[in-house]
Amino acid sequence: MAADHPTLPPVRLPSDAELARDALAAPLLAHAVRLARWAGPATRVGAGGELADEQLPEAVEVLGIADEEDAELLAGDAWRLAVDTGLVDIEEDGDAEDTDTPGRAAPGENLAVVTGGSPQDVLALWLDGFDAVFSDAVVPVVDDLEEMLGEDGAVDFASLDWDPDAETEFLEGVLGNLYLLTVSEGGPGEGPVPLPALAASMVVPDDMGEPTDDVLERVSDAMMRLDEQFRLLEPIGLVDYRPVDEALMAEEGEEPAPPVDEEDVTRYGMVRLTPLGLYGVRARMLEAGVDAPAVGDLAGKGADVLLDGITGYPEAAARAETAAWLAGRAPVAAARELLAAARGTDPASPLRRLHCQQALALVGPEAEPAVREVLADAQLGGLARVWLAERGAADVPAPPESMIFWLAIDTIAAQLDADGDLAEVQELVEGLTGRHSGFFEAAWRVEHPATAEVLEAMGRLHRDKGAAKEARKAAFKARSRTGGQSAGA
CATH class of the missing domain: 1.10.10 (Arc Repressor Mutant, subunit A)
Structure with a gap:
């Protein structure tokens, strides 16, 4: 009955500004930036853009890592990242007599991003760095590089059995x-x-x-x-x-x-x-095309997108996403939009109404005018009465019996779609049948698209064999009344 769920639960991320600060503080990128600022006409590099060997000691001093193990290796890694991310530009030196250092380095255009770019620009720079390091990480470690060189001087990766x-x-x-x-x-x-x-x-x-x-x-x-x-x-x-x-x-x-x-x-x-x-x-x-949502993705969307979008979210993430959506919206206008989006008889509508009720709880008492506007609505009137009663509101009209049973079917349908704790759904089912004598005799007549499906589920879940049998009989009657169509038909 429910809408398709995202591939992954939503992630809660800090702001872009916070992430950008973290990116600039990452040791490898921070070192790459420092070397980019140091690079100049006197900085000599090899054919592949790597620092010339005689430059490495000075690079180590610039980074202040002389006391660290493998300091020159660390400096070389930082320099390579600076080149890979455009923090450093390599210029060919056609006049160079030393073929081991055929080029010179200069600060690259992307160095300006560090101080003058937006958080998004900084994060784009960091992602380039991450991609470069990722590429290095999947290359096998070679203990003796000279033994792996082919006739053309390139590393023979095929001999490493590396895919x-x-x-x-x-x-x-x-x-x-x-x-x-x-x-x-x-x-x-x-x-x-x-x-x-x-x-x-x-x-x-x-x-x-x-x-x-x-x-x-x-x-x-x-x-x-x-x-x-x-x-x-x-x-x-x-x-x-x-x-x-x-x-x-x-x-x-x-x-x-x-x-x-x-x-x-x-x-x-x-x-x-x-x-x-x-x-x-x-x-x-x-x-890569993976559906990987983040909390806040739905904040600028309509209420219909919100109520459908949080399907499958863990409870805490759904609350955070809803709170982000509500932020900056006027309470009454937000409540009206949520209630309008909750209407419907499609298979996903029961869960939308459940999410609407949870969202209205976050709006608070300011939503009352909008909630009272739907008291006579066949689909939303029961929800509205529950919301008002929970807040001790006065002058809440008693619901007609048809609305009580419609809300019961709708609530169970939503809980079944939510894929929640089965024991909680079982308690809900048994609680409803315990409070209402003759529940199943009335329930099969309810004009709700999920009636038969809900009654069948109640027959599976109810631990009282007699009640379970009544539920199955009621489900049969409901299907007969609707010509055998299911809720998803």
Whole structure:
């Protein structure tokens, strides 16, 4: 009955301004910016745009990282990012006698984005940096590069048994799973995820019980690969990462450590997406055509889009999305728009009315004039009376019996569509039948498109066998009355 749900739950992101500040504070991008400001006519580079070896010590000093391990390697990485993101332009030096340094560097056009660009401009720059680091992360680590060089001087990746498409798909899958764990209700939220669990999510089949030794070995291999990749992705600000304890690394010829340690799983690596990381992974998913909503996406849409759009959202996200929609709207006008959008006899309408009722709760007592306007409406009058009664409003007219039963059918239909707690729906069903004697004799006559479907569900859910049988009989009568058509017909 319900409308299609989004592929993923909505993510709650900070403002673009906050994300842009995080982007500029990411160590790798901050270093790239510093080197771009340092670059000038005297800065010599190699054929691939990399810093000449004799320039690396000065670059290390500029970055203030002389005391860090692999300082020149870090400086080289920052320089490469500056080139990849347009923070630095490489100019060929036709007069250069030294063929090892055939070019010079100069600050690039994108350097102006850092100080004068909008938050969106800064985030676009950061996304370019993320893409560059992602590309580096899927390239295999080569211990002896010279042994891998072909006759033409290029690296012979075929000899590494490396499939770039498969490696890209693997890392995208890992980041997608980490994103889903972060945004899902009941997931770790902002907490870290153990690396073994993340690796297992990519390797262990969903229907597998006890993993085989072969699968466990593949999980261990995946962990080691992810350990290297997350070490590369952390400096761009994508993740917070606690690496695998080096004491657990297996030497060549030794058995690797088991992938899970119940006593201290943190030694096997812990990772979480930062808010900037959530933004970056979502951007990649959107580019790939994945439906990855964010709270606030519906704020500028109509009430009809809002009420349909939050279908499938976790409760907290639905409330946040609704609050964002209400912000800046006049309460009475917003309430009228919500109520108008809640009308209908289509299969998704019961859930729209439930969302409308929840949205009106956020509007508050200011919505009362708009709510009173629909007291006589066959579809909204019951909802309006409930809303007014919950707020202790005076002069609420008693509903006709037909409206009571219509609201009952509509409410159960909405709860069934909401895919909520089955026990709660069961309590609702049994509570309604307990309060109204002869419920089923009246219910099958209700002119609601979901009547038969709801009565069938009540027959499945009711724990009293006699009541369940009555519900099934009532469902048969309802179908006979409507010519056997279902709610979705």
